[in-house]
Amino acid sequence: MAGGRALYAGSRVFQWLANFVGLPIDQLNFIISQSVMLLLAVLYRKVLRHQNVSVETRQIFTLSCGIALGYFCFGHQISHLCVQGTLAYIVMNNVNPEILHRRVLFISMLYLSSLHLLRLQYEFGGWTLDITGPVMIATQKVTSIAFSLHDGLTRPEDKLTVHQRKHIIKRIPTMLEFFSYIFHFQTLLCGPLVFYNDYIDFVKGTNPQVSKNPEEVFIESPPPKQVVRKLAGSIFFGLFLIFVVPFFPVNYLKDPKYLYETSWYGQLLYLVICTSFARCKYYHAWLLGEAVANASGLGFNGFTTDGKPKWDLVSNIDILKFELSLNVRDTVKTWNKSTQQWLKMIVYDRAPTHKTLLTFLLSALWHGFYPGYYFTFFGGALFTMAARSVRRSIRPYFQSSRQMAFVYDIITCLSTKVGLAYIVFPFVIVEFYASLQVYWNFYFIGHILSIIAIFLLPKVFPPPEGQSKSAREEMDKLIPTASEINRFFQSRKALN
Structure with missing residues (x-):
């Protein structure tokens, strides 16, 4: 049975370059994608500042770039992020908040586990880049939202830890908020995990964690x-x-x-x-x-x-x-x-x-x-x-x-x-x-x-x-x- 890079679903447009430099096509695509993301990141910070454009525009940009570069790296496998995220979002909107966090955890881990088992079949011990890594990160994202939503809707704040209070969510995210968080290009390919509230504060340009004034803006220019x-x-x-x-x-x-x-x-x-x-x-x-x-x-x-x-x-x-x-x-x-x-x-x-x-x-x-x-x-x-x-x-x-x-x-x-x-x-x-x-x-x-x-x-x-x-x-x-x-x-x- 064919496996590994023979089944790699990402783009092969740069196969000629991969052959020239002696890198596998999946690794070259990863480097190209991350390089493009670095350029997009500078563009995002300089042009799409929260003072210049709406929050929705910033979210649509991160979502679109994430999907495009994810498709370049993983091809049709990017659909796994869509399916897993959609299942989690349906549960959040239709299940009792008292148990929704457990249901989302079960469904997300079951979906991720099926991909892990599938990989064991077609490439045991291999290191070809596939969608499993991003789905692992997406699993962290959807479950952390679900647990934070459970905390915000069902538990009194004085019963929460400091870490839980920081991340509580008191309303179900809109579809744009949810999927722009799942697909935002900055950490799509290899993480690290950014918690939902930190991402939303970032796209809004607010930082209530360090100021009593919730409208205080982030320092958006890191030291070079x-x-x-x-x-x-x-x-x-x-x-x-x-x-x-x-x-x-x-x-x-x-x-x-x-x-x-x-x-x-x-x-x-x-x-x-x-x-x-x-x-x-x-x-x-x-x-x-x-x-x-x-x-x-x-x-x-x-x-x-x-x-x-x-x-x-x-x-x-x-x-x-x-x-x-x-x-x-x-x-x-x-x-x-x-x-x-x-x-x-x-x-x-x-x-x-x-x-x-x-x-x-x-x-x-x-x-x-x-x-x-x-x-x-x-x-x-x-x-x-x-x-x-x-x-x-x-x-x-x-x-x-x-x-x-x-x-x-x-x-x-x-x-x-x-x-x-x-x-x-x-x-x-x-x-x-x-x-x-x-x-x-x-x-x-x-x-x-x-x-x-x-x-x-x-x-x-x-x-x-x-x-x-x-x-x-x-x-x-x-x-x-x-x-x-x-x-x-x-x-x-x-x-x-």
Whole structure:
């Protein structure tokens, strides 16, 4: 069965250029589209200012450009965004606000899951650009609207978290507002997620989050260095992907030479290098998306304490903080930040119990059904609990002096880097058996050490008085009991 780029539905007008530069047509189309979006963003900010044109004109422009460039990149597959968005919009207009958020979540995730399963059939483990990525972002958009609408129509504000109050919606968006949000060109191809209220404030030219006056306009001109810096970073990582990353292929992890002829420390070193380099494609795409958003004037997020404007509203990654993070917590906080906000908004802040378990579960389903993903998410949960246990039990012994604290930071920084490679490589090679082989070669040492840290370390080195509950107690809370599982399904049955 034909698959991958043979089934690529996007435009092939520039196939001659793809052949000339040696890039696959889908990747070239992505670069062309993002370059055009950057030019449109400058035009949008300079010509279609909110003082010069109506809000509807700004929305129609972002909608039209998004559909046109989406069709260029994905061809007829762009219809998936239309269908998913239409289904969600119908539910919002016809279902009781008390349950509409759950219905929209179910329908959107079901639609996204069907695309994930379809991709498993025609291109298992491939990286051809298709509509799945934009649908993942659209899923975040429609569900965040639904949950914010539920909050605005059914819940008193004093019962909401600060984050939920910021994003509440008290009326159903018009079709133009809704679909211009789904298709707006600034973040259509690779994100990051922009929440609905932030988008509407942007097209209206208002920013009630930083002023008591709801008519105060945004600062619509980001510092040129803000855009140039992100654009330069994206170009750097793009060139790195072309000229360096191919020398460290992830598929080498499945090679018998790596598995059986390389020393364990050589295997570990290659694991760290290839997973670090694999992140470059995310850095390239996310920085380019942020540059486009900022160039159009989207991304202003208030002021710093010294009065300087911040442009981090549209941000998915802090590369330096991520790469130099001292612990798992800081690593997680600086990676794919908009998705973390989405998960916090619709799962973590709402689940009565097993918050971490349900958050990891939705995140895994949202990413798809490759077996390697579930190795990574299970390992991530395990390592997070282990890191908390180590911090509580061991860190106090290193706080007696500044030098000892520095030694602790160096150790945790290096161990986090190695642990991250150990956790995430299945996410990159995606295959069940290949992931299992690599773990078997390391004797599952990372998992074993994590379990020891969770269950035995607190007994050998009890956390000082006043420390919060042990990681083992938290782990126990993650595992639902039989009665809790039964209550969960009974409640779902009652809702249906």
